[in-house]
Amino acid sequence: MKSGGRRVRGPREPQHINPSTGRVRTQETYRDVTVRNLAKYSSVDQSSLYDSKGFKPVAELAIDGNDDNLFSQRSCMHTSKDDHPWWKMEMEESERIGTIVITNRKDCCRDRLKGAIVYVGDSPDYKDNAVCGTVNDVSELKITVCCKGLEGKFITVVIPRKEYMAICEFEAFRYVGKYLSPTSSIDSDA
Numbered sequence: 113m114k115s116g117g118r119r120v121r122g123p124r125e126p127q128h129i130n131p132s133t134g135r136v137r138t139q140e141t142y143r144d145v146t147v148r149n150l151a152k153y154s155s156v157d158q159s160s161l162y163d164s165k166g167f168k169p170v171a172e173l174a175i176d177g178n179d180d181n182l183f184s185q186r187s188c189m190h191t192s193k194d195d196h197p198w199w200k201m202e203m204e205e206s207e208r209i210g211t212i213v214i215t216n217r218k219d220c221c222r223d224r225l226k227g228a229i230v231y232v233g234d235s236p237d238y239k240d241n242a243v244c245g246t247v248n249d250v251s252e253l254k255i256t257v258c259c260k261g262l263e264g265k266f267i268t269v270v271i272p273r274k275e276y277m278a279i280c281e282f283e284a285f286r287y288v289g290k291y292l293s294p295t296s297s298i299d300s301d302a
């Protein structure tokens with residue numbers, strides 16, 4: 113009987129088109145991919161290590177999952193006063209980068225990050241890579257830089273002058289086009 117064999121479909125799961133591949137993902141899978149903080153799974157390094165009387169403010173403190181922005185809480189990386197201080201993350205493979213969120217220091221010195229340049233590319237030397245953006249506004253403690261899909265294995269933050277650099281947390285998310293905002297997804301997970 114033809115009518116008895118007719119298949120009735122249930123409600124369809126919400127779907128999104130991945131703008132970079134054109135493939136359709138279920139919403140759950142898409143969220144898993146887009147909200148992952150790539151920085152957390154990367155190798156990191158910095159231009160030098162600030163001498164903080166026994167405490168070592170190493171590069172990994174910018175990806176320890178703790179965005180406490182008081183330096184005394186020991187979760188911020190910190191360089192010496194270098195000529196062009198930098199902090200760098202290296203991913204396992206090239207990624208298209210969307211939003212970057214930098215948590216600045218709260219207890220002092222937030223102007224130090226003003227003018228910092230974010231580079232994305234496949235060279236370990238940031239000078240060979242493309243500029244994603246510049247930090248012009250340090251009025252908010254969380255600074256957002258949008259890379260709009262720039263691709264690379266390395267993300268480097270550089271202050272183009274003689275300065276100290278401190279970053280309390282660094283997060284980087286894949287580019288997802290205009291279909292979904294990574295930051296709004298993070299907020300909904302919180």
Ligand SMILES: [Ca+2]
Nearest residue numbers: 173178187280
């Ligand atoms: Ca931290």
